[in-house]
Amino acid sequence: MAILLRDESTAVRVCQAMIRADARALLDAAQLPAAELSILIIDDDYIRQLNRDHRGKDKTTNVLSWPQDDSPGPDGSMILGDIVISADTAAREARERGIGTSSRIRRLLIHGFVHLLGFDHEISEIEAERMRAEEKKFVTIIEQRRITEMTTLAINIDHVATLRQARGGLEPDPVTAAGICELAGAGGIVVHLREDRRHIQDRDINLLRQTVKSKLNLEMGATEEIIGIALDLGPDMVTLVPEKRQELTTEGGLDVAAQEEKIAAVIKRFNDKKIPVSLFVDPDDLQIKASASAGATFVEIHTGRYSDAVDEAGRKKEFSLIAAAAETAFDLGLRVNAGHGLDYLNTGPIAALPAIEELSIGHAVMSRAVMVGLETAVREMREIMFKAEGG
Ligand code: PXP
Numbered sequence: 589m590a591i592l593l594r595d596e597s598t599a600v601r602v603c604q605a606m607i608r609a610d611a612r613a614l615l616d617a618a619q620l621p622a623a624e625l626s627i628l629i630i631d632d633d634y635i636r637q638l639n640r641d642h643r644g645k646d647k648t649t650n651v652l653s654w655p656q657d658d659s660p661g662p663d664g665s666m667i668l669g670d671i672v673i674s675a676d677t678a679a680r681e682a683r684e685r686g687i688g689t690s691s692r693i694r695r696l697l698i699h700g701f702v703h704l705l706g707f708d709h710e711i712s713e714i715e716a717e718r719m720r721a722e723e724k725k726f727v728t729i730i731e732q733r734r735i736t737e738m739t740t741l742a743i744n745i746d747h748v749a750t751l752r753q754a755r756g757g758l759e760p761d762p763v764t765a766a767g768i769c770e771l772a773g774a775g776g777i778v779v780h781l782r783e784d785r786r787h788i789q790d791r792d793i794n795l796l797r798q799t800v801k802s803k804l805n806l807e808m809g810a811t812e813e814i815i816g817i818a819l820d821l822g823p824d825m826v827t828l829v830p831e832k833r834q835e836l837t838t839e840g841g842l843d844v845a846a847q848e849e850k851i852a853a854v855i856k857r858f859n860d861k862k863i864p865v866s867l868f869v870d871p872d873d874l875q876i877k878a879s880a881s882a883g884a885t886f887v888e889i890h891t892g893r894y895s896d897a898v899d900e901a902g903r904k905k906e907f908s909l910i911a912a913a914a915e916t917a918f919d920l921g922l923r924v925n926a927g928h929g930l931d932y933l934n935t936g937p938i939a940a941l942p943a944i945e946e947l948s949i950g951h952a953v954m955s956r957a958v959m960v961g962l963e964t965a966v967r968e969m970r971e972i973m974f975k976a977e978g979g
């Protein structure tokens with residue numbers, strides 16, 4: 589099977605890895621695994637020209653498709669046809685619908701694909717109904733594959749516990765904070781149970797396990813003591829991070845490549861208890877590939893160097909590394925999260941990366957919460973992410 593994808597869009601950034609993965613899944617679902625499908629992503633000007641030249645309609649449109657009328661050979665190989673999508677129109681329609689651009693491109697790809705299979709809504713109302721039913725079938729198959737609609741905001745509440753530990757008392761309670769974050773729309777709660785228990789305590793994770801309704805992500809170093817606690821607790825997922833006693837916060841990504849076997853064994857222990865594992869790694873192909881081969885379900889891409897960049901050139905360079913790493917991970921079948929150092933100014937571009945499912949943010953939200961309240965701080969961050977995704 590060949591997916592021939594060319595991205596000629598200039599104003600809208602599209603996730604090629606996601607389009608490729610969707611196209612492959614569509615061919616599989618249509619039982620045409622050996623077919624060749626060509627996909628071209630272009631701007632409005634070009635699609636208008638194609639629409640005028642081939643259909644006599646001098647206006648832009650979202651998707652065009654041309655079947656090849658080829659029939660499968662003995663080995664199933666065939667040329668299915670071409671799908672052309674305007675990234676400009678897709679982005680505009682996404683904004684109107686309050687969804688991400690890549691979600692809209694996915695729907696257009698499915699529409700074009702169903703046309704290639706011989707369905708045509710322009711023939712009659714009955715045909716239109718048949719085509720809608722077929723599209724619905726593929727939408728269900730494709731969208732259930734991977735949850736990549738809106739990027740989720742997971743809030744790290746460690747700093748609430750840091751404030752509590754400053755006086756060694758009961759206030760502020762991270763368990764209450766978790767509830768407020770969820771009320772404000774957080775899709776997950778993250779806590780780091782450190783060996784030195786400098787902020788989150790064992791009591792916190794036990795109560796959070798009972799009260800968190802969204803998703804409890806336990807961040808942890810892979811030491812025997814903490815692994816045992818985590819296996820007993822049964823969080824919704826764990827994120828393995830390197831942990832140093834002296835550091836103020838997690839400093840670098842996990843060197844998975846250097847200890848793949850050890851990490852694979854830890855992942856297996858969690859997977860045996862149906863707990864998915866995320867590895868916190870730098871945006872580096874070597875680490876992403878090692879994470880996939882160690883059997884991780886997720887990677888969390890470290891955005892620290894991007895956040896710490898002191899000038900625009902540095903930020904752009906780090907952003908490109910994150911974008912490329914996210915696509916590599918997605919292509920390898922990993923689910924992709926990101927986090928560290930994200931704030932109210934730098935989160936937008938990361939949230940707009942379509943391969944990324946979830947952002948883990950702590951310090952910036954807690955710092956703002958001191959000024960505006962926790963619920964407002966979480967809502968404001970969610971708004972930034974929603975807008976960045978074309979909402
Ligand atoms: N992800 C991981 C793995 C982390 O260690 C941290 C910091 O605790 C975060 C995300 C959140 O970083 P920040 O507090 O800078 O938002």
